[in-house]
Amino acid sequence: MLLLLSRFSRVRLCATPETAAHQAGILQVLRQFVRHESEVASSLVLERSLNRVQLLGRVGQDPVMRQVEGKNPVTIFSLATNEMWRSGENETYQMGDVSQKTTWHRISVFRPGLRDVAYQYVKKGSRIYVEGKVDYGEYTDKNNVRRQATTIIADNIIFLSDQIKEKP
Numbered sequence: 746m747l748l749l750l751s752r753f754s755r756v757r758l759c760a761t762p763e764t765a766a767h768q769a770g771i772l773q774v775l776r777q778f779v780r781h782e783s784e785v786a787s788s789l790v791l792e793r794s795l796n797r798v799q800l801l802g803r804v805g806q807d808p809v810m811r812q813v814e815g816k817n818p819v820t821i822f823s824l825a826t827n828e829m830w831r832s833g834e835n836e837t838y839q840m841g842d843v844s845q846k847t848t849w850h851r852i853s854v855f856r857p858g859l860r861d862v863a864y865q866y867v868k869k870g871s872r873i874y875v876e877g878k879v880d881y882g883e884y885t886d887k888n889n890v891r892r893q894a895t896t897i898i899a900d901n902i903i904f905l906s907d908q909i910k911e912k913p
Contacts, residue, residue: 804867804871824873
């Protein structure tokens with residue numbers, strides 16, 4: 746959905762009453778992040794930006810806690826999210842093949858309280874919800890090769906279920 750806000754127009758997304766409250770909430774959030782140009786031409790236009798990620802998936806490995814000298818410790822684990830779709834002539838019926846793509850995310854937890862809880866309670870196979878931000882960085886591996894890494898810096902973790910129960 747693309748929203749264009751200006752001081753010359755009002756945004757109207759749709760006319761149905763069911764979505765009016767939802768749209769009002771969206772506009773309220775957008776107003777918090779965008780400051781419109783003032784009437785004075787010489788004033789500075791300031792904008793806020795948003796780097797926010799929400800993931801719901803299963804943990805791929807038990808977390809590890811690492812600490813580099815002089816830096817705060819970090820809890821790290823992987824999270825798998827799945828995307829499924831049906832391909833074929835008519836996608837509304839049960840015909841066609843079901844395809845699935847799994848995407849792996851590297852989750853890093855730096856916040857002291859959350860870091861310790863994640864290290865203690867996050868387990869392989871657990872279903873969790875993670876909120877955070879995307880971070881792109883570089884590191885040098887053991888062979889002295891520069892590599893790029895994408896990490897999700899977690900701000901919040903919600904535990905949705907216990908670990909997957911093993912089949913007897």
